[in-house]
Amino acid sequence: MELFPALSIGWLNGWIFQVIFFTLFGIFLLICSKEVISRLYDEVGWTKLQKTLSKIAKIFGLITLLLFIFTPLNIGSIEFIVGTALIIIGTIGFLIALINFKNSPLNKPITIGLYKLSRNPQLMMMYLLSIGNCLAIGSWTAFFTFGLSILFGHFRILGEEKRLTEQYGESYLKYKKKVARYFIFF
Numbered sequence: 001m002e003l004f005p006a007l008s009i010g011w012l013n014g015w016i017f018q019v020i021f022f023t024l025f026g027i028f029l030l031i032c033s034k035e036v037i038s039r040l041y042d043e044v045g046w047t048k049l050q051k052t053l054s055k056i057a058k059i060f061g062l063i064t065l066l067l068f069i070f071t072p073l074n075i076g077s078i079e080f081i082v083g084t085a086l087i088i089i090g091t092i093g094f095l096i097a098l099i100n101f102k103n104s105p106l107n108k109p110i111t112i113g114l115y116k117l118s119r120n121p122q123l124m125m126m127y128l129l130s131i132g133n134c135l136a137i138g139s140w141t142a143f144f145t146f147g148l149s150i151l152f153g154h155f156r157i158l159g160e161e162k163r164l165t166e167q168y169g170e171s172y173l174k175y176k177k178k179v180a181r182y183f184i185f186f
Helices: 015-031 034-040 048-070 077-102 122-137 140-168 170-178
Strands: none
Touching: 015 122, 034 077, 034 170, 048 122, 048 140, 077 122, 077 140, 122 140, 140 170
């Protein structure tokens, strides 16, 4: 692991994993209805602060993505092997969470599949995928920018939960009591 990785344009950079992920995500979006996509990106009811902090999270996420794209993979290291495994698990989990999301009724909170383990399984799988990418490129800087993205992104979750509570009322409150915001106890 390096604090500041040597950036370069190359065939064996972290962009490879990103292309695979975004291709699969794009295909998924093509098979979804407009209602599902709208639900996926709904920001109704968020405060101005939540929207601003969410945008800051996206900026740090973009910086992390650029590090993934322009940093060579740390092939042959244990970090690369563990990172690749996390990327695979994260990508598969993300697609499963999206399928759970797509197959849920629009008029009820999503409580099936991975949503039984986390109120935000898509996000948790993205975190796993990103941690894997940070390891695969061997960059502490990527970990740092990714951590800032998570920190500011938390306010996005708070905005979503406020909206879901308003939209679904008691059924969402019951779900919140049973299932952790992120995973198991957190």
